[in-house]
Amino acid sequence: MKELSELKLQILDLLKEDARRTPQLISTLLGIEEAEVKQAIQELEDDNVIVKYATVVNWSKVDEETVTALIEVQITPERGRGFEGIAERIYLYPQVKSVYLMSGAYDLLVEVEGHNLKEVASFVSERLSPIESVLSTKTHFILKKYKQDGIIFEDHEDDRRLIISP
DSSP states (O other), X not given: OOOOOHHHHHHHHHHHHOTTOOHHHHHHHHTSOHHHHHHHHHHHHHTTSSOOXXXXXXXXXXXXXXXXXXXXXXXXXXXXXXXXXXXXXXXXXXXXXXXXXXXXXXXXXXXXXXXXXXXXXXXXXXXXXTSTTXXXXXXXXXXXXXXXXXXXXXXXXXXXXXXXXX
């Protein structure tokens, strides 16, 4: 693992907060030359530190419905590869959005998206559960997202009550 300079860490923080920030804006915010920012970003991309620029979408505001589930998976590690081979088999499915190795009562946490509950349930029963090393699964459907990646989705009202003091 490579240790990053303070400058690259600052650039990563600014891009994580808003991936649309331009090198020009970042250079102004950090008080450095734009060319230095461009070079640092290029190095971060070349080293696969920055792997993708993404948009966080509040799907509840769009007519397109998706169902997201978090699936706890208990597995038997493979000899010589541990959890890696099974995690790879799982993350290659297009429905799978994330896979995490966990500590605690289960081994992997798998995030899956589908068009409806039946589609996600079908994925679990026909694709995930039959994998030889999978001992058990427990599926949790996300009913509503309040906050994701630091972004609050709900419009909340300010407290408009009058202040009364004695």
